[in-house]
Amino acid sequence: MKNLKPVTSLSFLGALVNVSLAALTNLTLTGPANLPADASPPLNPSLASFSIETAFFVSYTGNISSPNPLTRSLLENLKNRTGVPAEVRIGGITADSTYWDGSLDTALFNFIDNQGALQNTTIGPQFWDAVRELLPEGTKITVNLDLQDLNFTGALEVATSAVEGLAPDQLVAFEIGNEPDHYLSFTPKSYTEIWRPWSVNISQALNITEPMFQLGATAEDPLWPYNTPAANAQLDCVSALAAGANDENTVRYCSEHTYQYSVCDPARTRVATLTNLVNHTRVAQYLDLWQPRINSVREQLGDDAFVIGEYNSVSCSGRNNVSNTFGQALWLLDTTFYAASINVSRLYIHQGGPLALQSATQLNHGGFSFYDLWWPVDNLNGPTQVFPSYSAYLFVTETLGISRNLRISNIFPGRQSNGSSITTALGDDSSGQLVVYGFWDESLPSGTDFPSKMALLNLQAYNATDATGERPSVTFDISNFLPSSDTVVTVRRLQAPGADIKAANATTWAGQTFAEGVASGEFVEEKVSNGLVEVEASGAALVILEL
Numbered sequence: 001m002k003n004l005k006p007v008t009s010l011s012f013l014g015a016l017v018n019v020s021l022a023a024l025t026n027l028t029l030t031g032p033a034n035l036p037a038d039a040s041p042p043l044n045p046s047l048a049s050f051s052i053e054t055a056f057f058v059s060y061t062g063n064i065s066s067p068n069p070l071t072r073s074l075l076e077n078l079k080n081r082t083g084v085p086a087e088v089r090i091g092g093i094t095a096d097s098t099y100w101d102g103s104l105d106t107a108l109f110n111f112i113d114n115q116g117a118l119q120n121t122t123i124g125p126q127f128w129d130a131v132r133e134l135l136p137e138g139t140k141i142t143v144n145l146d147l148q149d150l151n152f153t154g155a156l157e158v159a160t161s162a163v164e165g166l167a168p169d170q171l172v173a174f175e176i177g178n179e180p181d182h183y184l185s186f187t188p189k190s191y192t193e194i195w196r197p198w199s200v201n202i203s204q205a206l207n208i209t210e211p212m213f214q215l216g217a218t219a220e221d222p223l224w225p226y227n228t229p230a231a232n233a234q235l236d237c238v239s240a241l242a243a244g245a246n247d248e249n250t251v252r253y254c255s256e257h258t259y260q261y262s263v264c265d266p267a268r269t270r271v272a273t274l275t276n277l278v279n280h281t282r283v284a285q286y287l288d289l290w291q292p293r294i295n296s297v298r299e300q301l302g303d304d305a306f307v308i309g310e311y312n313s314v315s316c317s318g319r320n321n322v323s324n325t326f327g328q329a330l331w332l333l334d335t336t337f338y339a340a341s342i343n344v345s346r347l348y349i350h351q352g353g354p355l356a357l358q359s360a361t362q363l364n365h366g367g368f369s370f371y372d373l374w375w376p377v378d379n380l381n382g383p384t385q386v387f388p389s390y391s392a393y394l395f396v397t398e399t400l401g402i403s404r405n406l407r408i409s410n411i412f413p414g415r416q417s418n419g420s421s422i423t424t425a426l427g428d429d430s431s432g433q434l435v436v437y438g439f440w441d442e443s444l445p446s447g448t449d450f451p452s453k454m455a456l457l458n459l460q461a462y463n464a465t466d467a468t469g470e471r472p473s474v475t476f477d478i479s480n481f482l483p484s485s486d487t488v489v490t491v492r493r494l495q496a497p498g499a500d501i502k503a504a505n506a507t508t509w510a511g512q513t514f515a516e517g518v519a520s521g522e523f524v525e526e527k528v529s530n531g532l533v534e535v536e537a538s539g540a541a542l543v544i545l546e547l
C-alpha cells in the first residue's frame with residue numbers, strides 16, 4: 001500500500017475535484033451534477049452477459065434429465081434484477097472444432113485424445129434442448145460457428161440445428177469463427193472474402209432476412225496509435241467492415257475479445273498480479289485502446305452494435321490467487337462500468353476450463369478456469385463453488401434495475417478531451433484506486449439534473465491474509481451531486497474481508513452471500529443524509545438517490 005502525497009485540487013472538463021490524500025481519506029466530487037456530454041445512450045439491460053465455451057456448455061447447464069441447479073439459480077438472480085436475462089454466447093476456441101450429429105444420443109461429446117487434448121466436440125439435438133430449456137426463459141443466444149476448418153457444410157449444419165432447436169426469437173446472432181486473427185493467416189481481405197459469402201449463404205439457406213451475424217470475435221489488442229499502416233492491417237471489426245464484410249447487409253453486431261492479462265507464457269504471467277489487476281488506470285488504459293473502433297462500429301451499425309463478445313481478466317484460464325479473488329470482483333465491476341461508459345453495449349464474461357495445448361508454456365492444465373464466476377461441477381481444480389466475482393454482476397444488474405433509460409458516465413477520475421479517463425496529465429492522485437460512475441435516468445424526477453445512482457469504488461488493496469492495523473477507507477463527498485446536501489440516499493455495499501478472499505461465503509452484496517446460488521443472510525442497506533459515503537479499501541458501494 002502506497003502513501004500518497006497530499007494534493008489540493010485539480011480541475012478538468014469544468015469539474016472540480018478536491019483530493020485530500022494524506023492517507024487517502026476523502027474525495028470531494030464537485031460536479032456539475034447534470035448529465036455529462038459524454039454519457040452513454042440508455043444502457044442495454046443485458047450489459048452483464050456471458051460467453052460459455054462450447055465444449056463446457058453442458059457442464060454449466062446440465063442436460064434435460066440432470067439440469068444444473070446452481071447455474072440456473074445464479075442466472076435467475078441476475079434476470080430478477082433487470083427483468084431481462086443475461087445473454088449467452090456459446091463459443092470460444094472449441095467452436096472451431098464443433099460438429100453436428102443429428103443421431104448423437106447425448107447432448108455433447110468431447111473427443112479427448114490420449115495426451116488429454118480436446119480434439120473436437122460433437123453436439124446433437126439434446127444440446128439445443130439444454131440451451132432452450134435450462135437457461136432462464138427469454139435468454140438470447142449467440143452461436144459461434146466453425147470457420148477454421150473452412151467447411152461450409154459443417155458450419156451450415158450447426159447453424160441449421162440451432163435455428164431448429166432454439167425457441168423462436170431466441171437466436172440473436174451467429175458468429176463465423178472464433179479469434180480468426182489467430183489462424184489461417186487471415187487478412188481483413190481474405191477473411192472477408194470467406195466471411196461475407198458464408199453469411200449470405202447461411203442466411204439464404206435458413207430463410208433469414210434480417211442481418212443476423214456478429215462480425216469479428218478477434219483476439220488481438222488494437223495497436224496504438226490506431227491510424228498507422230500496421231494498425232490498419234490488423235484483422236478486426238473495423239478493417240473487416242472496410243473490406244466489405246457488410247456489403248450484403250448481413251452484419252448485426254461486431255465483437256472483439258479483451259483479456260487484459262495472460263498466463264499463456266511466463267513473460268505475461270509475471271505481470272498477471274492482483275495488484276496490477278485491481279487498478280483503474282490500467283483498466284482504462286487497456287479498454288481505451290478500443291475507443292476508435294467502438295466509435296467507428298457504432299457510426300456504421302448503430303448504438304448497440306459494439307460488444308465485447310468474450311473477455312476475462314487473465315487469458316489461458318485465469319490465475320489462482322488472482323482471478324478467483326474478491327479483487328477480480330472489483331476489477332469486473334470497474335471493467336463492466338468503464339466499458340459501458342465508453343459505449344460498449346454488452347460484455348460476455350467467458351466461462352469454461354483450460355484447454356490442453358493452448359500454448360506450450362501455459363500455466364493451467366485441466367479442470368475449470370480460475371477466472372470463472374462459478375464452477376458448476378466438481379473438477380480437478382476443486383469442488384463445485386461460487387466465486388466472489390459473481391457478486392459484481394449482482395451489483396451491475398441491481399444498478400441497471402428495470403430502467404430502460406439509464407445512462408452512465410465516469411465521474412472520477414473523469415474524461416479528458418481525448419476520450420481517456422486516465423488523468424495522467426492532470427494527475428489522478430488516487431493512482432487508479434478511486435473510481436466513481438454516475439447513472440442518470442430521464443424517466444425519473446431527477447432526470448438529467450442529477451444522477452439517480454452512483455457507483456463508488458475504492459480499489460486500494462487490502463489483504464485479509466496479511467491484515468495489520470485498521471482497514472483504510474475513503475470518504476466520498478457526493479453532496480454536489482445531490483439536489484440538497486441533506487438529501488437522503490440509500491447505500492448498498494459489495495464487501496469482503498480483503499481483495500485476496502476467494503470464498504463466496506465471505507463475499508457480501510447488500511449484506512447477503514450467494515455461495516449456494518441463492519441469497520443467504522439479512523439484506524442490509526443504509527440511509528445516509530449528509531452526502532458523505534465511506535467506502536473501505538477493497539470495497540464498493542451503490543448509492544441510490546430515489547427522487
Ligand SMILES: *[C@@H]1O[C@H](CO)[C@@H](O)[C@H](O)[C@H]1NC(C)=O
Pocket residue numbers: 020022025026475477532
Ligand atoms: C478530508 O480530509 C481532510 C484532510 O485530511 C480533513 O481535514 C477533512 O476533515 C476531511 N473531510 C472529510 C469530509 O472527511
Ligand SMILES: *[C@@H]1O[C@H](CO)[C@@H](O)[C@H](O)[C@H]1NC(C)=O
Pocket residue numbers: 037038039040041341342343419
Ligand atoms: C457515447 O455515445 C453517446 C451517444 O452516441 C455520445 O454522445 C458520447 O459522447 C459517447 N461517449 C463516449 C465516451 O464515447
Ligand SMILES: *[C@@H]1O[C@H](CO)[C@@H](O)[C@H](O)[C@H]1NC(C)=O
Pocket residue numbers: 079080081082083402
Ligand atoms: C424478482 O423476484 C421478486 C420475488 O419473486 C418479484 O417480486 C419481482 O417481481 C422480480 N423482479 C423482476 C424484475 O422480475
Ligand SMILES: *[C@@H]1O[C@H](CO)[C@@H](O)[C@H](O)[C@H]1NC(C)=O
Pocket residue numbers: 062063064065066105106107126
Ligand atoms: C445427463 O447428465 C448426467 C449427469 O452428467 C449424465 O449422467 C447423463 O448420462 C446425461 N444424459 C444424457 C442423455 O446425456
Ligand SMILES: *[C@@H]1O[C@H](CO)[C@@H](O)[C@H](O)[C@H]1NC(C)=O
Pocket residue numbers: 099111119120122
Ligand atoms: C475428432 O477427432 C478424432 C481424433 O482426431 C477423429 O478421429 C474424429 O474423426 C474427429 N471427429 C470429427 C467429427 O471430426
Ligand SMILES: *[C@@H]1O[C@H](CO)[C@@H](O)[C@H](O)[C@H]1NC(C)=O
Pocket residue numbers: 099100151153154157
Ligand atoms: C465437411 O463437413 C461435412 C458435414 O459435417 C462432412 O460430412 C464432411 O466430411 C466435411 N468435409 C471435410 C473435408 O472434412
Ligand SMILES: *[C@@H]1O[C@H](CO)[C@@H](O)[C@H](O)[C@H]1NC(C)=O
Pocket residue numbers: 152197198201
Ligand atoms: C455461396 O453461394 C454462391 C451462390 O449460390 C455460390 O457460388 C458459392 O459457392 C456459395 N459458397 C459457399 C461457401 O457455399
Ligand SMILES: *[C@@H]1O[C@H](CO)[C@@H](O)[C@H](O)[C@H]1NC(C)=O
Pocket residue numbers: 207
Ligand atoms: C421465409 O420467410 C418468409 C417471411 O417470414 C416467409 O413468408 C416464407 O414463407 C419463408 N419461406 C420459407 C421457404 O420458409
Ligand SMILES: *[C@@H]1O[C@H](CO)[C@@H](O)[C@H](O)[C@H]1NC(C)=O
Pocket residue numbers: 320321465
Ligand atoms: C494461494 O494463496 C494461498 C494462501 O495465501 C497459498 O497458500 C497458495 O500457495 C497460493 N497458491 C498459488 C498457486 O499461488
Ligand SMILES: *[C@@H]1O[C@H](CO)[C@@H](O)[C@H](O)[C@H]1NC(C)=O
Pocket residue numbers: 002279280281282430431432433
Ligand atoms: C496503477 O497503475 C498505474 C499505471 O501502471 C500506476 O502508475 C499506478 O501507480 C498504479 N497504482 C497503484 C496503487 O499501484
Ligand SMILES: *[C@@H]1O[C@H](CO)[C@@H](O)[C@H](O)[C@H]1NC(C)=O
Pocket residue numbers: 274321463464465466500
Ligand atoms: C497477502 O498477504 C499474504 C501474507 O503476507 C501474502 O502471502 C500474499 O501474497 C498476499 N496476497 C496478495 C494478493 O498480495
Ligand SMILES: *[C@@H]1O[C@H](CO)[C@@H](O)[C@H](O)[C@H]1NC(C)=O
Pocket residue numbers: 503504505506
Ligand atoms: C466457506 O467456504 C469455505 C470453502 O470455500 C469453507 O471452508 C468454510 O467453512 C465456509 N464458511 C462458512 C461460514 O460457511
